[in-house]
Amino acid sequence: xxxxxxxxxxxxxxxxxxxxxxxxxxxxxxxxxxxERKGFGDNLFRDWRFNSDDTPKEHxxxxxxxxxxxxxxxxxxxxxGSSREHAAWAVYDYGFRCVVSSFFADIFRNNCLNIGVLPxxxxxxxxxxxxxxxxxxxxxxxxxxxxxxxxxxLETGEQESFAINDYKKENMLNGFDDIDFLLNIKTNIEKFAxxxxx
Amino acid sequence: xxxxxxxxxxxxxxxxxIENGPDVLFIDRHLVHEVTSPVAFLGLKNRGIKVLYPxxxxxxxxxxxxxxxxHLPVKDKLSANQLKALEENxxxxxxxxxGLGHEKNGIVHVIGPENxxxxxxxxxxxxxxxxxxxxxxxxxAFGIGTSEVEMVLxxxxxxxxKPKSMRINIDGELNRAVTPKDVALFIIxxxxxxxxxxxxxxxxxxxxRNMSMEGRMTVCNLSIEMGARGGMIAxxxxxxxxxxxxxxxxxxxxxxxxxxxxxxxxxxxGASFDKExxxxxxxxxxxxxxxxxxxxxxxxxxxxxxxxxxxxxxATYKKSLEYMAFNEGDAMIGKPIDFVFLGSCTNGRIEDFxxxxxxxxxxxxxxxxxxxxxxxxxxVEEAIKEEGILDILHEAGFELREPGCSACLxxxxxxxxxxxxxVSTSNRNFEGRQGPGARTLLASPLxxxxxxxxxxxxxxxxxxxxxxx
Numbered sequence: 001x002x003x004x005x006x007x008x009x010x011x012x013x014x015x016x017x018x019x020x021x022x023x024x025x026x027x028x029x030x031x032x033x034x035x036e037r038k039g040f041g042d043n044l045f046r047d048w049r050f051n052s053d054d055t056p057k058e059h060x061x062x063x064x065x066x067x068x069x070x071x072x073x074x075x076x077x078x079x080x081g082s083s084r085e086h087a088a089w090a091v092y093d094y095g096f097r098c099v100v101s102s103f104f105a106d107i108f109r110n111n112c113l114n115i116g117v118l119p120x121x122x123x124x125x126x127x128x129x130x131x132x133x134x135x136x137x138x139x140x141x142x143x144x145x146x147x148x149x150x151x152x153x154l155e156t157g158e159q160e161s162f163a164i165n166d167y168k169k170e171n172m173l174n175g176f177d178d179i180d181f182l183l184n185i186k187t188n189i190e191k192f193a194x195x196x197x198x
Numbered sequence: 199x200x201x202x203x204x205x206x207x208x209x210x211x212x213x214x215x216i217e218n219g220p221d222v223l224f225i226d227r228h229l230v231h232e233v234t235s236p237v238a239f240l241g242l243k244n245r246g247i248k249v250l251y252p253x254x255x256x257x258x259x260x261x262x263x264x265x266x267x268x269h270l271p272v273k274d275k276l277s278a279n280q281l282k283a284l285e286e287n288x289x290x291x292x293x294x295x296x297g298l299g300h301e302k303n304g305i306v307h308v309i310g311p312e313n314x315x316x317x318x319x320x321x322x323x324x325x326x327x328x329x330x331x332x333x334x335x336x337x338x339a340f341g342i343g344t345s346e347v348e349m350v351l352x353x354x355x356x357x358x359x360k361p362k363s364m365r366i367n368i369d370g371e372l373n374r375a376v377t378p379k380d381v382a383l384f385i386i387x388x389x390x391x392x393x394x395x396x397x398x399x400x401x402x403x404x405x406x407r408n409m410s411m412e413g414r415m416t417v418c419n420l421s422i423e424m425g426a427r428g429g430m431i432a433x434x435x436x437x438x439x440x441x442x443x444x445x446x447x448x449x450x451x452x453x454x455x456x457x458x459x460x461x462x463x464x465x466x467x468g469a470s471f472d473k474e475x476x477x478x479x480x481x482x483x484x485x486x487x488x489x490x491x492x493x494x495x496x497x498x499x500x501x502x503x504x505x506x507x508x509x510x511x512x513a514t515y516k517k518s519l520e521y522m523a524f525n526e527g528d529a530m531i532g533k534p535i536d537f538v539f540l541g542s543c544t545n546g547r548i549e550d551f552x553x554x555x556x557x558x559x560x561x562x563x564x565x566x567x568x569x570x571x572x573x574x575x576x577x578v579e580e581a582i583k584e585e586g587i588l589d590i591l592h593e594a595g596f597e598l599r600e601p602g603c604s605a606c607l608x609x610x611x612x613x614x615x616x617x618x619x620x621v622s623t624s625n626r627n628f629e630g631r632q633g634p635g636a637r638t639l640l641a642s643p644l645x646x647x648x649x650x651x652x653x654x655x656x657x658x659x660x661x662x663x664x665x666x667x
Contacts, residue, residue: 019514020391020491024628029609033262033276035236035283047630052616075514077392080425080491081628082607083327084234085343106395106427107327110358111343165359167219177345179241182222182353185214186250189224189355192213193251197459198226198320198448 003116005175009098009144010154012069015134016061021074022081023108027090029082040086041093062094066138073100073130079108088112098144100151102127113168114178120144120151126160129153146172200466203432204363204398207338207463211321213355220357226320228350229306230257230293232284233609234325238348239287249291249351256315257288257295260305264611265572265599268298277610291351304575304601307331307543311415312577314444318433318460323350328543328625330421333430334414335437336463338398340428361427362472364397365465368405370479375659377553378413379545379623379642381405382420383485383495388477390509391493395425397473400465405479406431411440412549419544420625423492432464484658486530487627487640490518494627498645498657502528521629522637523617530639530655537620538569538650539632540643541599542606545623546574548581550643555590557647557661563595564653570612571596572604594651608633621649 031043049060056063072091078101079087088111091099097117102124112119122130133140133153143152146169152159164172171177182189201209214222235257242249249255262277272278281297288295296302302309307328310316318336323329325347332339346356366385386393399421406414414431421429438460441447448456483497496503502519504526505512519525524533540546540554551573563569571591573579579601582588588598605612606624608631614620616635623646627638641649644658651661 017513018517019511022491022626022628024607024626024631028630028634029261029607032233032609033274033280035280036240037237047634052634075511077395077425080391081327081422081626083325083329083341083343085237085325085345088343103392103395105392105425106361107341107343111345114343114345165219167216167357178357179245179345179349179352181357182349182355183245183247185222186353189213189222189250189353192224193354196211196224196226197456198317 003175003177006097006116006118006146006172008146009070010141011071012139013071013073013100013130013134013142014061014067014069015131016072016074017131019075020077020080023079023084023087024081026079026087027084032084032086037089039093040090041095044090044094070095070097071100071142071144072096072098073127073134076101076103076124078104080105083107085111085115088115088117092117100127100130113172116172116175118144118146118172120162122151122160122162129158200469202363202465202469202471203336203400203430203463204338205469207319207321208360220359222355222357223321225323225350225354225356226254227315227322228255229310229315229322229324229329230255230284230347231261231306231324231326232259232280233261234344235287235347236280236283237344238351239283241348242352245352247352249293250354252292254354255293255351256310257284257293258303258306258309259284259297261603261607261609263298263602265602265604268600272298274611301576304577305543305546305603307419308546308574308578311335311411312444312575314441314447317441317447317456318437319463323356327422328419330426330428331415331419331543333418333421333428334411335441336430336433336460338428338430341422361398362396364394364399364426364473364475365471366399366401367403367474367476368479369403370405372405372479373482375484375644375662376482377642377644378409378416380482380485382417383487383492383640384482385477386420386424386492387485387495389424391423391491392425394421397426399426399429401429401431402465407434410549411436412547415547416544420492423625433460484642484645486645486655488522488524488530490521490627490629492625492627492640494518495640498530498655502526502530531657533655534566534619535621535639535649535654536566536568536618537614538567538646539572539605539620539622539624540646541570541572541574541604542624543574544625545643546572546578548578550623551578551582551587552585553643554647555587557644557658558594558596558651559590561594561651563650566653567650569596569650570599570605572599573601575601605632607631608636621646621655
């Protein structure tokens with residue numbers, strides 16, 4: 001499925017300064033039962049966000065109206081655990097287009113890239129800085145510039161560059177997906193398949 | 199040029215390399231289950247395309263399924279709907295489907311090896327992170343997201359950059375009551391849950407060479423819990439013996455051809471890894487976790503570490519202990535427990551039931567414990583009966599359930615209630631993993647058995663000594 005193009009994103013951000021946020025927290029398994037990609041944002045961080053009687057937990061950041069924006073900033077090792085793409089779908093469906101952390105789990109990072117959510121890995125020091133600036137001013141904006149591969153704290157001008165491979169960058173800029181690419185080389189794949197030993 | 203085992207398998211599956219981008223990797227075997235596939239099949243439908251190689255694709259139902267009364271219709275409507283979707287999609291695309299009640303039904307990572315689908319040197323993927331299990335056979339096996347499931351269904355390829363390589367070597371002899379699960383939990387406790395992120399791991403050394411295929415599967419299964427893309431072990435005679443004669447394994451001339459390929463599957467002398475780590479087997483004790491990620495584990499006789507002594511954020515550590523209602527400095531031994539879960543793709547194989555039975559034999563299930571013993575497949579269930587293990591379980595007051603993922607992930611009816619403690623042989627102790635508010639202690643089948651008969655965290659060596667005395 002082709003997705004939204006990503007170019008430059010300027011937005012305030014939602015801070016979640018917890019380490020090892022696993023995909024069972026992002027979306028618990030009991031909410032994975034849909035057969036369509038719809039409505040996963042409602043259950044993003046379900047058990048951190050809601051009590052068992054479905055009332056909101058007021059201390060959780062998504063329930064705090066002073067924080068908003070299209071950027072989610074998480075602690076180290078964000079997205080560890082299960083391969084469920086539903087976690088990335090939930091992040092997207094809730095309205096985030098970018099997740100910033102000092103370290104991402106592999107599968108979650110891949111899943112994000114495959115659906116048009118940009119994972120931006122920054123240094124631990126820069127991540128601390130982002131958390132501090134947001135704490136002081138929840139309306140502070142970040143700029144994510146994909147063509148330049150930079151992330152900037154607009155209030156202080158502090159900037160860091162981030163890595164993304166050229167192929168995925170092109171895909172994100174244009175909203176292309178891998179299946180289109182693969183379908184275009186299908187003849188090569190079929191030829192390759194004839195010579196595999198297994 | 200000297201190559202690693204991983205290089206040999208990966209490089210021989212690259213259809214195309216994209217400069218400063220991913221490799222197009224050909225996938226030999228694709229395992230499919232009900233939870234992560236429906237949206238992928240929908241994608242194919244929207245594009246108007248069929249599965250390219252249905253003969254390389256295998257489907258089973260495991261995550262959602264109940265583990266009692268499987269002959270009755272599935273009560274949960276959403277689960278039933280997902281199961282129906284997989285059945286229909288499999289039919290529409292000519293994929294073998296081993297649904298509820300089928301003799302080959304079971305957990306996807308248990309039935310792949312059982313049926314000879316898992317073979318050395320293959321690339322194997324599934325929309326499930328514990329696909330790393332199949333690395334036990336010298337395959338490159340890893341979990342993928344649903345977008346990638348759609349890629350494999352439609353083109354039999356995925357696009358990923360080649361991961362870095364790591365070798366974890368353990369020589370020496372394992373201590374008494376130390377199982378493959380303990381070896382894996384030990385490694386994760388040393389590396390943390392992100393210590394191998396970005397890497398594909400090869401396990402080498404005496405300990406893994408001496409392990410059974412079941413044990414190797416348990417170790418490779420847990421590779422993902424230290425962040426690794428996957429883990430693998432070089433195939434040897436034990437591997438070939440396991441596979442030969444299984445339904446989907448190569449036969450006749452195809453077997454000879456496959457063997458010629460498989461016999462080269464080892465890391466060459468002098469091949470280099472991006473990272474190498476070594477441990478000695480004697481360092482490893484029976485393990486248990488006390489926190490909310492699999493890296494928060496320790497020898498069962500130890501006390502819960504102080505926040506200052508652990509790497510990473512003290513705030514996150516304290517939040518974790520608060521969830522578990524444990525304190526820094528607490529001993530784990532003697533902590534009362536409520537549930538025991540034996541099963542999952544980590545420890546749901548026959549060897550795990552043998553280990554469990556060895557401890558509970560001649561004892562009684564503790565009254566305060568609810569025990570869910572769930573075979574990984576119907577084959578495992580059959581073996582439990584054939585070997586007389588079922589009688590031992592019954593005599594000790596235990597029941598055997600029907601195959602499935604069960605209480606590993608709280609997506610079916612088997613959920614641990616809020617606040618309750620479960621000693622679990624599964625793979626994740628994340629908050630809410632076994633049910634909202636549930637508290638999980640990951641451990642081996644031996645530790646689970648010791649807890650099941652004593653009603654508290656107990657060192658299995660104590661019970662073994664009594665048996666031997």
